[in-house]
Amino acid sequence: MPRTSLAIALAACSFQLPTSDATTVSIQLTPTGDFKPWDGRELKPGRWHIDQAVASAVIARFAARKNPRVLDYEHQTLLKEKNGQPAPAGGWITGLEWREGQGLFGTVELTARARKAINDGEYKFVSPVFSYDQATGDVLDVRMAALTNEPGIDGMEPLALQAAATALFSDDEEPPMNKLLLAVCTALALSATATTEDQAIAALDAHFKADPLADIRKTLGVDAKADATAICTAITARGTAEVDPAKFVPVSVVESLKTDLAALTAKVQGADVDALVSAGLADGRLLKAQEEWARGLGKKDLAALSAYLDTAAPIAALTRTQTDGKQPVVDTANGLTADELAVCSATAVDPKDFAAAKAA
Structure with missing residues (x-):
């Protein structure tokens, strides 16, 4: 998703240049923590900000580019299209380094002319140009820097730099997207990166011109221009229609x-x-x-x-009884059951004679 709050700014702080005969020097580009313009310009986030985490992203973004960033004189690179003057380099920023408690430093290869101007005292300070997030104030990328004796340039506000449309800023940074365009793309399921404003407007117009009742009319079998009353009547008629007994069971x-x-x-x-x-x-x-x-x-x-x-x-x-289904013996002397003893009693027969007859 493109960043929606990108801005370019000239730093309003100044960092004194080190005097040295060395070709490569380390120059401070930002302080640490929050910092503001010295000239009182109004910033949308209220201040700029950089810490170790923010600096890590800045350093990674810087390292991803093959070409070094320019160190010019008095920000002439930003002004050359306006004043027509050349913008010679005073050096090249070849790397960035974060120093905890101090800020972001750049490794700069100075030209002989710039090294002499610094050692002779002709230039005392450096002023960086960086992009930042307007919502948070976080520094995003170091664009360039300039040798200067007055780092804050009057009237040079964020997003008002004349060089913003030149090849210097035509890197792989995605351009800001209009927030309204982004909202339209999201609502209509359009590609946020491949949809132009004209295409989004056309899609939005078609969306509101589309008839949301077309499918309902088709299903009900009513006229394509039937109004809401006719549609309601058709729905009611369907609900009260007589049921075909050949097709339905009560x-x-x-x-x-x-x-x-x-x-x-x-x-x-x-x-x-x-x-x-x-x-x-x-x-x-x-x-x-x-x-x-x-x-x-x-x-x-x-x-x-x-x-x-x-x-x-x-x-x-x-599965069986102890007598295998036979009645138990009650008269053990004669081997007679209760039923047999009852017969003897009823007929006045001696149990012994009954037993003998039974055995015979």
Whole structure:
């Protein structure tokens, strides 16, 4: 997304030049923290700002460019198109360095003329030109610097530099985008970088000219120019139209079928539960005390009951009685049951004679 608050500024602070016979010198370009113009010009963010984190981005952006930045005389590079005078270089900024507690420094290769002018006292200060974010005041990029004796130039406000349209500023920095254009592109899902203002205006005009009711009219089968009243009438007519009995089943029939199906399902499942529980009780896979539990499980989950009975081991002792179905002997002396003793009593037959007759 293009940066929307870019501005170019001449620094209003001055940094004294070091005198040296060396060709390469280190020159301070900014202080650390917040700093303001000395000449009272009004800044949108209220102040400029640079710290180690901001400086790291500035240094990285500077290092990404192949060509060094110019150090000229009295910002003539910015004024040459206006006054027609040449803008010779006094040196070249080849690198940047952050010094904690001091600020941003530039490594500068001075020309012989500039080195002599500095050592002779003809120039005392350096004034940097940098871009900055109008919202935060953060320094973004060092553009150039100038040898000067008055670093703050009267009347030179941000975004009013004559050289802003020259090749000097035609780098890979994306131009500011109109905030309204950006909002339109976002709302209409247009490319923010590939859409021109004319294209955005045309798209916005088409958007508001489009008929939002066209699809509704088509669906309802009404005239393409039908107004809101006609559309509402068509919708109401659809809602009260007579239902074709050949295509639709009454809701009452559906509900009745659902009830019958539920009853039939319960009946079939109940029969299956009875069969499983009876079989389990008969062969000893279920205890009598488990019958109620087994029936409840079968009603909820017939498959679970079936799986339980498939794995349960039958208890043989539960499948027969101790007398194998015969009545127990009551008269142990003669081997007669209770029923046989009752017969003897009723017929006045001696139990011994009954037992002997029974044996014969």
